[in-house]
Amino acid sequence: MIGVAAEGEAANTEVLVGGMVNAGAVFRRGELVERPAPHNARALHAHLLALKEHGFDAAPTPVRLTADGREQLTFIPGDVALPPFPRWVLTKAALESVGNLLRRLHEASAAIRVDTGVGWSGDLADPAGGTMLCHNDVCPDNVVFRDGRAVALIDFDLAAPGRPIWDVAMAARYWVPMLDPASATALCPANLDAPARLRILADSYGLSPRERAELPGVIEQATETCRAFVTRRVANGDPTYLQALAERGGWERWDRMQTWLAAQRETFTAALLH
Ligand SMILES: Nc1ncnc2c1ncn2[C@@H]1O[C@H](COP(=O)(O)OP(=O)(O)O)[C@@H](O)[C@H]1O
Ligand SMILES: [Mg+2]
Numbered sequence: 053m054i055g056v057a058a059e060g061e062a063a064n065t066e067v068l069v070g071g072m073v074n075a076g077a078v079f080r081r082g083e084l085v086e087r088p089a090p091h092n093a094r095a096l097h098a099h100l101l102a103l104k105e106h107g108f109d110a111a112p113t114p115v116r117l118t119a120d121g122r123e124q125l126t127f128i129p130g131d132v133a134l135p136p137f138p139r140w141v142l143t144k145a146a147l148e149s150v151g152n153l154l155r156r157l158h159e160a161s162a163a164i165r166v167d168t169g170v171g172w173s174g175d176l177a178d179p180a181g182g183t184m185l186c187h188n189d190v191c192p193d194n195v196v197f198r199d200g201r202a203v204a205l206i207d208f209d210l211a212a213p214g215r216p217i218w219d220v221a222m223a224a225r226y227w228v229p230m231l232d233p234a235s236a237t238a239l240c241p242a243n244l245d246a247p248a249r250l251r252i253l254a255d256s257y258g259l260s261p262r263e264r265a266e267l268p269g270v271i272e273q274a275t276e277t278c279r280a281f282v283t284r285r286v287a288n289g290d291p292t293y294l295q296a297l298a299e300r301g302g303w304e305r306w307d308r309m310q311t312w313l314a315a316q317r318e319t320f321t322a323a324l325l326h
Pocket of ligand 2: 070071072193194206207
């Protein structure tokens with residue numbers, strides 16, 4: 053999504069809107085995106101290049117780090133969905149394409165040795181750890197679509213070692229989405245069938261029976277991790293997170309979501325396994 057360039061920006065510079073962490077600080081300049089470099093940008097760039105070597109071409113190519121602490125990567129043309137979501141975002145085809153893309157990412161990622169000496173982000177990391185680098189933030193504003201299909205993942209800032217199922221759980225939170233009916237209605241135009249959509253995501257990813265049995269519990273754990281992340285941002289007075297929390301219904305919404313997930317656990321398990 054493209055916003056209006058700030059006054060004083062070069063004529064060919066566009067502000068890219070979508071994310072929350074770097075809101076207002078991500079720009080497109082022609083073929084390139086320029087954004088604040090995370091502290092571990094060198095390791096992330098090496099990982100993005102390694103993904104390409106392992107046949108995963110659906111992520112930005114890192115170009116360089118600038119002297120003033122920013123990074124440049126290739127811009128990936130396409131559509132990035134923002135709420136309120138247009139209908140194409142919530143189609144079965146879109147969901148399947150996200151599952152397929154995440155599987156492809158993991159197949160490449162699993163072949164890359166993770167450097168455990170790197171300070172990977174702890175923000176949304178799998179508490180169980182793991183030997184593969186997970187993306188951890190496969191939310192709508194980090195997926196580029198073309199013709200209603202997911203074609204690329206962007207924004208690897210929160211990547212960290214974890215179990216593949218952790219990334220599936222995180223993706224499910226946003227793409228099913230794993231929201232109680234009241235929260236879902238506020239975000240999505242249709243009455244979505246969460247258990248059926250969770251099954252579609254698991255099938256398109258190719259989740260094993262053992263992982264299917266674990267998934268509802270891991271989604272609850274991932275939800276706790278996301279809540280803790282928001283709690284830290286709010287405690288630090290981050291204005292973007294403070295505003296989003298207030299607009300979306302405060303901590304009550306998180307309580308409702310978590311209560312609903314626990315109450316529906318058996319329903320999700322049955323939908324995944326039968
Ligand atoms: N390489 C890219 N190709 C295409 N669009 C991009 C790219 N990087 C960022 N964007 C757009 O800019 C938005 C914000 O960028 P992002 O790096 O995800 O910011 P944040 O760290 O705040 O989440 C994205 O939601 C997307 O719309
Ligand atoms: Mg983002």
